[in-house]
């Protein structure tokens with residue numbers, strides 16, 4: 001249990017050495033209460049960040065000032081990072097944006113957090129402080145803003161996306177009406193957010209066990225219309241999540257993004273979402289018309305994409321095609337699906353047993369023709385299920401070179 005683990009104890013002991021009171025807060029409290037695996041551990045303290053740094057160093061712990069101006073220090077103890085944040089409160093509101101100040105008021109800090117289930121504290125002895133009824137909301141699957149939804153969204157439009165992230169993960173039943181209304185009213189303001197913040201929230205959203213129902217709400221209410229109108233395949237996303245679960249395939253938010261979006265309609269997606277080069281390349285490859293894997297064919301047809309695209313892309317295309325068919329009302333044969341996935345997993349990369357030197361040795365002059373010959377030979381070799389060895393490939397190559405029109 002993370003709360004009583006030696007790493008955690010060491011951090012708590014350091015922070016409380018001078019008698020200060022600290023409490024766990026946010027995601028770790030929420031997830032512990034419903035026995036979900038806990039991700040990052042956040043700790044709140046009334047001490048100023050400089051004091052936090054000094055206390056950690058005095059105890060021999062590594063302390064990194066990861067966000068000093070926001071009051072955040074990261075402690076590293078064992079293998080886990082602990083985010084230690086000084087209590088904050090909104091002191092003044094200039095128009096929509098609040099100015100924050102450090103405080104020693106736990107209630108004020110809770111009040112500026114986004115959802116009731118994220119505004120709970122837990123003392124190191126296990127006492128829960130739950131000023132807004134977050135625990136009951138959590139159990140009921142009710143994602144609810146702390147205070148007035150409309151006002152909270154206007155303070156920070158990212159909360160609109162965070163609402164769907166948490167609704168996808170913890171929601172049961174229809175979404176909170178006030179939150180939905182605020183989201184709908186202010187969706188246009190999403191364009192004012194930095195692309196990387198939007199992308200970060202969307203990827204987190206896509207990591208939910210089944211983001212499908214929330215994606216349906218997002219589409220029906222036009223929430224992402226201003227920033228990501230191509231996010232419209234909620235059913236395909238839902239089916240992909242169901243297939244992943246049923247087939248024991250690990251969740252991959254980018255694969256889910258590919259299921260959710262109309263990739264062929266998506267222009268400059270990488271740029272718009274500030275995706276990494278790798279993520280962008282992945283989505284572009286999946287969208288290419290030549291990248292096609294069909295689950296309804298004999299599994300032997302997988303060898304072409306496997307050879308050309310490799311194991312991971314082939315597996316993803318295979319899962320996406322299965323989701324697409326299911327969403328279109330087709331029947332899923334889970335046994336056949338499992339057989340295809342097993343074949344993909346077992347795939348070992350193959351190399352054509354001849355190369356450019358073999359072609360020149362046959363008297364073909366250097367030039368583009370060598371590459372063309374090799375590519376055509378490789379097609380033939382793949383069609384023969386990689387069976388022809390070096391001798392057979394050389395013989396076929398000879399036949400093809402002999403059949404070339406003379407070019408002097």
Ligand code: ATP
Nearest residue numbers: 026027028039040112113114118119156158159204
């Ligand atoms: P996860 O398990 O996905 O990390 P989390 O609750 O830890 O969930 P974080 O984004 O890491 O989510 O934020 C930590 C805590 O900080 C939240 O639980 C919430 O209390 C607060 N918080 C984060 N972002 C906001 C925001 N935009 N507005 C208000 N409170 C926020």
Ligand code: MG
Nearest residue numbers: 026027039040
């Ligand atoms: Mg977190």
